[in-house]
Amino acid sequence: MSSDDVMGVLTRHIEAAFQQPLDDLRQVAAAAGRVHPATGILHWYGLTAEAQTVVDRAENTLLATIGPAPGELTPPQMAIAHQVNTAVAARDGRAMVLRHLLDPNARQVWRGDRPQSRTISQASTALPPRPPANASRSTGR
Incomplete structure (x- = not known):
């Protein structure tokens, strides 16, 4: 898959999720700062784009060393x-994180939200009560 294909697919997913072109979304998110819901997604998109650049360079180097035959x-x-x-592998891993962040049905743990089932109100630090001293003795002897 070429870099245009990978980044193009990711761009289309982001644009569909936020219903606006990527360049416009970047401007709106930059103006809003960290509170904009696209901030994390745009961060991972940038990391994925950087990784794609590394892929492109490595592929070009390999093709140059292999030659025409x-x-x-x-x-x-x-x-x-x-x-x-x-x-x-690095590019694909970053793309998977990005796809996860774009998935509205994904668990929100990665975004910092904690599911209620995992929230502990207060942990007890007290030791459990000890059984009575004569509880282990048989009463029939």
Whole structure:
């Protein structure tokens, strides 16, 4: 998948979620500051775009070292291929976080909200009561 494809799909998802073009959303979010709901999403979009740039550079380096007639990779070429794989994994991980943040049905734990079931009102620090001293003795002896 090319960088235009990956970033294009993510851009369309963001624009659909906020019902406005990405450039307009960036301006509105920048003006509103951290309180705007798109702030975190735009942050992860930026991280994903940076990772895509690394993917593009690594792929171009690999293609330049392979040349026009690909064959079995040499150890240096294999090292560059591993760099491409690592860059793709980083990009995909960031894209997955972004997709999660855009999912209205996703649990909100990542956004800082705590589900009520996980909230503890007050933890007790007292020890449990000890059983009476004669509770373990048999009464029939």
